[in-house]
């Protein structure tokens with residue numbers, strides 16, 4: 308069983324600040340982490356490997372510094388890591404990213420062993436598009452199974468996978484054929500700490516690094532900004548409301564302040580008094 | 591960019607300049623909305639998008655089409671009729687036995703083939719689990735651009751789709767174009783766009799489309815479907831009054847104060863994203879860009895700074911009340927009413943005051 312897991316190194320979004328004057332993102336000193344959603348997919352891949360044997364390869368496209376995130380995945384127990392890095396990739400949108408990653412996965416298949424399952428994160432915390440996983444699946448001609456909450460069964464002999472998928476309004480149980488691409492839902496498993504042996508191995512491990520050419524990408528115009536059909540035209544701060552928020556005077560006594568606030572609410576929208584009375588009566 | 595390492599200058603690629611559209615894209619016209627029909631039920635986001643699509647189509651002077659897919663007779667005709675009532679000019683009716691429950695393979699193939707045959711200029715989908723799963727596959731197959739989770743859609747002076755979404759970081763929006771590829775695709779989350787008016791008796795053309803599908807060729811099989819228990823689902827997206835807490839409340843225990851006030855008001859409760867990340871509240875209570883979009887009559891935000899990803903989830907609220915110790919917090923730029931005070935002290939008092947004033951059981955009730 309060979310499983311490839313796609314991850315992304317992202318800035319720890321909770322710590323990003325926007326410069327109040329220039330409206331630019333202040334990234335200095337912001338630590339990088341493995342995209343948290345990817346870890347649920349990594350954990351699921353490791354569990355399958357532990358149960359069925361085989362190997363887990365993690366892959367990312369990113370700047371050279373992304374080796375740190377790959378190394379982190381090795382400490383969790385991944386067997387091998389591949390970094391796809393090249394200046395041609397800068398500015399990739401989801402279509403260009405899925406192209407580059409799918410090429411790298413094909414190359415991983417040729418260099419090591421064709422994957423039975425490709426995992427990707429549900430989405431990233433910096434882009435939040437949820438498009439790269441499906442994009443890779445399409446490019447590799449794999450069935451895609453997104454929003455998976457449980458891997459029910461994996462039968463390598465029969466080449467089948469059964470999963471529970473979160474759908475609108477319910478849960479689907481789906482069976483499909485390997486190979487396929489899976490994205491896991493958040494919170495569906497608990498990420499392991501990894502053993503001391505894993506940590507030692509990770510510290511020493513050689514991380515395979517490929518340029519675009521080494522990954523077999525002949526047409527670099529399909530990568531980066533040039534390969535991205537979407538274009539960011541304008542970045543701007545949202546306009547404030549025409550009227551500034553009316554401020555309720557504060558006395559310091561919570562009971563009085565609460566009343567003053569309710570007065571102000573009802574003064575602005577008298578109908579809310581009736582709405583609230585109805586809601587409370589019905590509750 | 592091939593000569594020089596990329597500086598983060600967004601509009602430097604080839605795609606950044608609008609060129610004369612390639613010949614094979616010139617036939618792409620009209621605005622389409624994918625009508626998300628599952629188990630006989632249309633997701634309301636589809637009607638919200640029909641409302642938005644109507645505006646874009648009128649601006650472009652083209653027709654608005656709904657795309658209805660499903661097994662024959664499984665609510666497809668009803669969905670088409672509703673699409674007309676909400677404003678569609680025509681409906682592409684894609685019926686096939688394999689399109690019963692949603693599966694990516696037959697849906698992606700049918701929608702891709704429909705696009706190839708009838709060529710829309712703009713294709714909109716809801717950013718639901720279904721819509722995102724489908725949009726990603728279709729956009730990649732068509733090798734076109736897809737902008738996720740837009741909060742605003744417009745047609746600019748040279749008739750391109752301008753799709754605006756919050757960007758990475760916390761207080762910025764960006765406008766994204768797909769200039770030289772067709773169709774221009776975007777997803778929009780439920781409740782971001784207003785529900786359009788429904789006009790009884792409004793009709794339009796039905797254009798049937800027979801997809802080339804065969805069950806035996808589809809690798810994925812549905813073994814079972816377990817519907818959610820409706821009682822287990824919260825009503826956050828549709829509540830009239832919502833009370834929410836943010837990091838300013840400082841601890842998981844203090845979130846009780848939010849729950850209690852919501853309980854006293856007969857309201858729903860929610861939170862900002864960091865509280866979900868800390869495990870203080872379940873993910874389905876998160877409000878904002880990556881959580882729920884709400885449109886209540888009254889929204890009370892306690893200890894929430896008002897980052898753009900939060901703001902876009904509450905911009906549709908009629909009255910926004912901010913309880914915050916910082917008079918300069920970003921939320922002050924879009925709240926209607928603000929009280930600069932400690933939410934941890936105010937929330938219990940507010941719960942009491944609400945009960946005192948509005949509860950029908952209280953003797954000294956003042957009705958407005």
Ligand SMILES: Cc1cc2nc3c(=O)[nH]c(=O)nc-3n(C[C@H](O)[C@H](O)[C@H](O)COP(=O)(O)OP(=O)(O)OC[C@H]3O[C@@H](n4cnc5c(N)ncnc54)[C@H](O)[C@@H]3O)c2cc1C
Pocket residue numbers: 320321432433434435757758759760835836837838839861862863864876877878879880881882892893894895896897898899900903913914915916919931932933934
């Ligand atoms: C891609 C992406 C998607 C995101 N999606 C979402 C989303 O869907 N929803 C969302 O909410 N966020 C989202 N975020 C996060 C968002 O950018 C902010 O980080 C987040 O909204 C901040 O939460 P907060 O206001 O609770 O915390 P903070 O920004 O820490 O603000 C706390 C506020 O509480 C005030 N305060 C402190 N003490 C008190 C007190 N005792 N009483 C009253 N006020 C007090 C402070 O003045 C401050 O204004 C997203 C971020 C990214 C990058």
